[in-house]
Amino acid sequence: MNDIYTVLVVDDDQSIVELLRDFLENDRFQVKTANDTAEALAVFQQHTIHCIVLDIMMPGQNGFELCRRIRAESSVPILFLSARSDDVDKIRGLTLGGDDYIVKTASPGEIVARVKAVLRRSGSQKETNRNVLDYGRLRINLFTREVFVDGRIVSLTPKEYELLRLFVEHPRYVFSYDQLLDKFWDGVGDKHTVRVHLSRLREKIESDPNRPEYLINVWGVGYRFEGES
Numbered sequence: 579m580n581d582i583y584t585v586l587v588v589d590d591d592q593s594i595v596e597l598l599r600d601f602l603e604n605d606r607f608q609v610k611t612a613n614d615t616a617e618a619l620a621v622f623q624q625h626t627i628h629c630i631v632l633d634i635m636m637p638g639q640n641g642f643e644l645c646r647r648i649r650a651e652s653s654v655p656i657l658f659l660s661a662r663s664d665d666v667d668k669i670r671g672l673t674l675g676g677d678d679y680i681v682k683t684a685s686p687g688e689i690v691a692r693v694k695a696v697l698r699r700s701g702s703q704k705e706t707n708r709n710v711l712d713y714g715r716l717r718i719n720l721f722t723r724e725v726f727v728d729g730r731i732v733s734l735t736p737k738e739y740e741l742l743r744l745f746v747e748h749p750r751y752v753f754s755y756d757q758l759l760d761k762f763w764d765g766v767g768d769k770h771t772v773r774v775h776l777s778r779l780r781e782k783i784e785s786d787p788n789r790p791e792y793l794i795n796v797w798g799v800g801y802r803f804e805g806e807s
Contacts, residue, residue, distance in 0.1 A: 584608040584626060585693060588618040588641070589633035589659065594682070598631060601686040602693070615644040624729040626712045627654055629693055632676075634660040634667060642674055649675040651721045652710060655696040659689070711746055713805035716783055716792060718746055727783055737762060738779045745793065745803035754800040776801055 585607050587598045592613065599609045610625055612618035614636050622630070630648070634641040645656055657678040658671040668679045677696045680689055711718045717726040723739060725732050734742065741762065744753070755769045763771060776795075780787040794804050 582606060582608055583628040583697060584610060586610045586612065586618060586621055586625075586627045586630045588612045588615070588630065588636075588644070590614060590636045591633070594633075594659075597686055598689060601690050605690050605694075607690075607693070615639040615641070618644055619647060620729065622648065622652075622654075623717065623726055626710075629655045629657070629697055631657050631659055631680075631689065631693065634658055634662070634671070642670060645671070645674045645676060651719055653700075655700050657689075657692060657696060713746070713792065715785065716805065718742065725783070732782050734779070734782060737775065738782070741775060741779060742783070745801070746805070749803050749805060752796050752800055752802045758800065772800075 585602050587595050587602070587609060588611070589595050589598075590613050595611045595613070599611060602609050610621050610627065612621050615638060618630075618632075621627070632641045632644060641658060641660075645658075648654065648656065655677045656675065657680055658667075658676045659680050659682060660667055660671075661682045663681045663683075671679050677699070678692055680692055684692075711720065715728050719725075720743065725734055725739065725742065741758075744761070755772050758772050759765055759767050762775075776793060777787070780790050780793050783792060784790045792803060792805055794802050796802055
């Protein structure tokens with residue numbers, strides 16, 4: 579595995595988190611950490627994560643609940659990490675969509691090896707989250723139709739969302755005013771109609787709407803989307 583992948587380690591025991599982080603980073607993984615499910619979900623929504631090592635028993639919601647939430651939008655590999663070795667938890671974890679189940683008596687080296695194995699089996703590795711488009715500050719979940727800017731969800735109208743989706747699915751393609759009018763307004767309207775809606779969209783996703791980094795105006799023609807996922 580020559581590429582660099584990001585692993586999210588979730589455990590309320592900070593000593594376990596630090597130990598796994600050290601071993602994973604020593605094997606050239608990038609590591610994000612969280613101590614509870616709420617923090618883990620926020621990290622997952624803000625970063626491109628290729629694999630999750632997830633403790634089951636934690637304060638608040640447990641790892642099973644987080645797995646169920648993530649599986650609603652992503653097929654990212656999940657390895658459950660538990661102090662319990664009984665089959666009931668193992669069966670439940672795998673039934674919910676977990677890719678592996680590891681008892682905490684396993685050595686850190688074995689856990690790293692299991693992470694590598696599940697990434698190979700996934701067959702998608704850096705593309706595990708195809709429904710989520712990540713452009714740094716801007717993150718779009720095509721499955722749930724949610725848009726995040728700097729980790730915070732932003733509210734878009736249905737038309738604003740569809741406009742944004744069209745642009746992100748065709749990066750750097752220049753859409754003319756006429757093309758946008760035909761697609762979203764059935765040809766009724768003019769350049770001003772398009773400009774008003776794009777201006778409102780910029781106000782919601784750009785750090786500085788007057789100097790946009792995503793929705794770029796192509797003078798006299800239309801607009802294009804800039805950004806690499």
